[in-house]
Amino acid sequence: MSFRGKDVLCIMDFTRNDLERLFRIASSKFEGDELRGRVIAMAFFEPSTRTRLSFETATLRLGGGYIGFDAVQATSVAKGESFSDTIRMLDAYADAIVVRHSLEGAAKLAAELADSPVINAGDGSKRHPTQAMIDLYTIWKEKRGIDNLTYGVLGDLRYGRAAGSFLRALNIYSPKKVYLIAPESLRPREELLDSLKMSWEFADLSEVLPELDVLYVTRIQKERFPDPAEYERVKGSYRIDASLLRDAKSSMIILHPLPRVDEIALDVDSTPHALYFKQAANGIPLRMALLREVVP
Amino acid sequence: MNAEDKLVVRRISNGTVIDHIPAGRALRVLGILGITGDEGYTVALVMNVHSGKLGKKDIVKVEGRELSKEEVDKIALVAPTATINIVRDYEVVEKRRVELPGMIEGIVRCVNPKCVTNAPREAAKPRFRVISREPLKLVCEYCSEYLSEDEIIAQLAGS
């Protein structure tokens, strides 16, 4: 199915075939000027240098141009204007709109208001579909498939939008098993757990590590804990270092949406498990493939 | 109306009879209609009477008051089995079944403070999909947050 002109709001809107096609295009090392003469609006209402630069680079590499603003400029661009009105304005200027916003559902609202396709670059704490595509693409490339693997998803599974999107994304495939590794207060919301179709359970990292094929790590932020003592007590259980990895399969890969702080020790970087820099680099070809397919 | 109802409360001359309310929910229905007793309407409330269909049911009769479509839609959320009879001159002139649609728009708010539908001045109207009817459970179309029956009742009674 073609997704020309289609909005990219939630990873669950995509089928295996859609994603397979994207992954093939992304891995074909294509170059082109499919976006020549096209203008992409980068509407970043919330700070995210990494995601913004990645979308801008992908646009430029396809010969396109972009307009837009970051979170600091957004306040002055808007001058009290509502999000809805800013989106209507950008819709008149651009061929597609990339949206990042702190409110949940902002991208969906933008898609309802705009005729141009809207790409969700992260809204609220639940959805970040292009990150999920990059995560899946990285696994697809490294493991030659996404099904029948055992996954550990570690960190903030409640407020972290990358982890939530990744879990939703796994729904599209048939993992052998998914272990959710998180402190009790950061476990996924009921509605996310209800939506998981695969076999999953809560687990401690040390118990399941030897089984894992993929370990997806996200940051646990101190601010999420009402009691700082609780954070100090649990943080050690969610930190990965090289000595811990002696118990892991040699083929196990570690993913992280980046930026990391100290949840993955530097001594992991030089191990064959560390895939997170490759994963970040995969963001460009994947977003190029997506823009090529979506922008009318 | 069966004979037993007539025994419990006399017929009204003009107004609305809300029948087949699930037992115990008549007060919630009054709450939704904003009827506190201070408005001066003659109101009859019957709770936990025998009903062939429901086992037990509640009935609310309000003299001199007909319901708007919005009120009927709200009643559907807490009393999906209810029937609404409009009475004029002691005759039922209109009989309506309430209907719980698959999609609920604009009647209740999302409980997620970070949901775009709660942002002031934005064009998003709260919209929910019904994912369970008994007990009632809605999911926000924008942020996927659940809205439970208790939350819905609390909102409707408060508004």
Ligand SMILES: [Zn+2]
């Ligand atoms: Zn919501």
